[in-house]
Amino acid sequence: MSLYDAAFVNSELSKTTSIFGLKLWVVIGIFVGVVFVLILFLLSLCITASRRRNTPTHKAKLHHRHSELTPVVSKEIQEIVHHDPAPDHRPIVPQAVPEIQIDMGKVEHRVVFSDKMPGASSGESRATSGAETGSIGNSGQLPEVSHLGWGRWYTLRELEAATNCLSDENVIGEGGYGIVYHGILADGTRVAVKNLLNNRGQAEKEFKVEVEAIGRVRHKNLVRLLGYCVEGAYRMLVYEYVDNGTLEQWLHGDVGDISPLTWDIRMTVILGTAKALGYLHEGLEPKVVHRDVKSSNILLDRQWHPKLSDFGLAKLLNAERSYVTTRVMGTFGYVAPEYACTGMLNEKSDIYSFGILIMEIISGRTPVDYSRPQGETNLVEWLKMMVGNRKSEEVVDPKLPEMPCSKALKRVLLVALRCVDPDAQKRPKMGHIIHMLEADDLLVRDERRIGRERESSNSHRDYKQDNQTGPKLARKQYGDGASDTSEGDSSRNHNLPTSWR
Numbered sequence: 410m411s412l413y414d415a416a417f418v419n420s421e422l423s424k425t426t427s428i429f430g431l432k433l434w435v436v437i438g439i440f441v442g443v444v445f446v447l448i449l450f451l452l453s454l455c456i457t458a459s460r461r462r463n464t465p466t467h468k469a470k471l472h473h474r475h476s477e478l479t480p481v482v483s484k485e486i487q488e489i490v491h492h493d494p495a496p497d498h499r500p501i502v503p504q505a506v507p508e509i510q511i512d513m514g515k516v517e518h519r520v521v522f523s524d525k526m527p528g529a530s531s532g533e534s535r536a537t538s539g540a541e542t543g544s545i546g547n548s549g550q551l552p553e554v555s556h557l558g559w560g561r562w563y564t565l566r567e568l569e570a571a572t573n574c575l576s577d578e579n580v581i582g583e584g585g586y587g588i589v590y591h592g593i594l595a596d597g598t599r600v601a602v603k604n605l606l607n608n609r610g611q612a613e614k615e616f617k618v619e620v621e622a623i624g625r626v627r628h629k630n631l632v633r634l635l636g637y638c639v640e641g642a643y644r645m646l647v648y649e650y651v652d653n654g655t656l657e658q659w660l661h662g663d664v665g666d667i668s669p670l671t672w673d674i675r676m677t678v679i680l681g682t683a684k685a686l687g688y689l690h691e692g693l694e695p696k697v698v699h700r701d702v703k704s705s706n707i708l709l710d711r712q713w714h715p716k717l718s719d720f721g722l723a724k725l726l727n728a729e730r731s732y733v734t735t736r737v738m739g740t741f742g743y744v745a746p747e748y749a750c751t752g753m754l755n756e757k758s759d760i761y762s763f764g765i766l767i768m769e770i771i772s773g774r775t776p777v778d779y780s781r782p783q784g785e786t787n788l789v790e791w792l793k794m795m796v797g798n799r800k801s802e803e804v805v806d807p808k809l810p811e812m813p814c815s816k817a818l819k820r821v822l823l824v825a826l827r828c829v830d831p832d833a834q835k836r837p838k839m840g841h842i843i844h845m846l847e848a849d850d851l852l853v854r855d856e857r858r859i860g861r862e863r864e865s866s867n868s869h870r871d872y873k874q875d876n877q878t879g880p881k882l883a884r885k886q887y888g889d890g891a892s893d894t895s896e897g898d899s900s901r902n903h904n905l906p907t908s909w910r
């Protein structure tokens with residue numbers, strides 16, 4: 410730009426305008442300033458708006474819109490929400506609560522526990538039963554038959570008399586939920602009285618579950634619940650007395666070098682337990698998941714018939730539900746891995762425990778044994794390894810009086826391995842298991858029959874004796890256990906759960 414031009418621009422900018430007589434350069438300056446301020450204002454507006462979009466409330470609104478499409482609130486959270494029940498009304502159970510809540514029969518027959526210790530006034534410490542309100546707990550005034558449609562209400566006095574005042578001499582065992590006493594009722598019936606620990610948490614729940622789950626079922630391989638007692642702070646379950654100890658005692662107790670549990674007896678125990686579980690899983694509606702299948706919960710009678718006991722952890726499972734979500738409970742070594750990890754429970758968890766039980770019965774080993782060398786600590790892993798290495802014969806309990814035939818052993822081991830399949834869906838159902846075990850039973854009996862026939866013809870040839878005596882004796886020896894448990898022909902009808910009764 411030349412000097413002439415600069416002087417010209419200068420003179421032009423210095424000219425006075427019509428806007429308040431301001432000079433041109435002042436007007437231009439003001440205009441530029443306003444535009445700048447406007448740009449700044451707009452920028453600040455944009456920044457504020459974008460910040461607001463990121464605030465929690467806005468996110469929450471978006472989340473809410475999202476949650477209308479997919480359920481994001483977990484059931485577990487709903488489970489721990491407690492609704493305080495209004496007095497004299499049933500507790501409100503939210504629809505989605507996964508743990509089954511069990512009321513004892515109709516509302517008017519509901520049993521109410523008191524915190525008061527025995528000896529408190531009967532009005533305060535009693536179980537109520539609708540129309541019977543106030544009468545239960547007043548010793549001597551009790552109805553004989555309970556209003557649940559089964560069993561009996563026993564008075565505390567009756568049970569104290571039966572158990573020598575719950576004396577130490579009558580204690581026959583102690584479990585996680587209470588002490589078990591031997592008792593003899595006034596009519597001479599021998600009973601086992603389980604005095605539940607007085608904590609209002611699990612023990613009360615256990616009481617209700619046991620009463621509801623076991624009270625109605627009848628099966629020769631399930632310990633029969635005869636009735637119960639609710640008086641003051643006492644909650645007791647009265648069972649039939651099973652007089653030959655537990656399977657755990659016979660398997661792992663001090664029985665000497667030769668176990669009295671022969672192969673036949675062991676098979677009887679396995680098959681009987683399978684039938685009890687088959688009945689619970691497939692013969693009842695809602696089905697019952699036992700949740701604590703293990704050797705110490707299998708009681709034996711004098712003929713070695715097994716009776717599954719301890720329904721304290723049992724869960725009811727309606728047909729429309731494939732599982733219930735629940736606190737993981739059970740016994741270390743027997744709990745199915747998927748249940749341990751997720752708390753999702755169904756009958757397949759019992760099948761897993763049953764598989765462990767079979768392994769325990771065959772091998773005489775406990776599910777987990779830290780006294781064994783590495784690689785043998787975990788029964789399942791060890792057994793899988795042995796079977797995989799074609800050493801099935803070596804897993805058999807060394808205390809077994811006689812080795813089983815190879816076919817029978819392999820078949821029962823196969824059943825056990827299928828039961829502990831890590832994929833719960835692949836585990837067989839109890840009905841199928843019974844079928845497989847009975848096939849095994851028939852197989853063994855067939856081989857025995859052939860052996861007996863051979864023996865009989867030999868003895869006939871050698872000694873020219875009556876060939877009936879030997880086989881008859883042998884038949885009785887082997888036949889008793891099997892037929893007692895399988896109830897002869899009825900158990901061969903594999904299609905009907907009732908045939909397992």
Ligand SMILES: Nc1ncnc2c1ncn2[C@@H]1O[C@H](COP(=O)(O)OP(=O)(O)OP(=O)(O)O)[C@@H](O)[C@H]1O
Nearest residue numbers: 581582583584585586589601648649650651705719
């Ligand atoms: N009906 C019964 N007849 C005879 N003895 C029984 C009967 N019920 C239980 N017992 C004895 O009482 C013991 C304790 O039983 P309980 O069911 O309370 O506990 P558990 O099964 O050993 O342990 P947990 O309940 O902690 O799993 C059993 O081991 C058994 O010896």
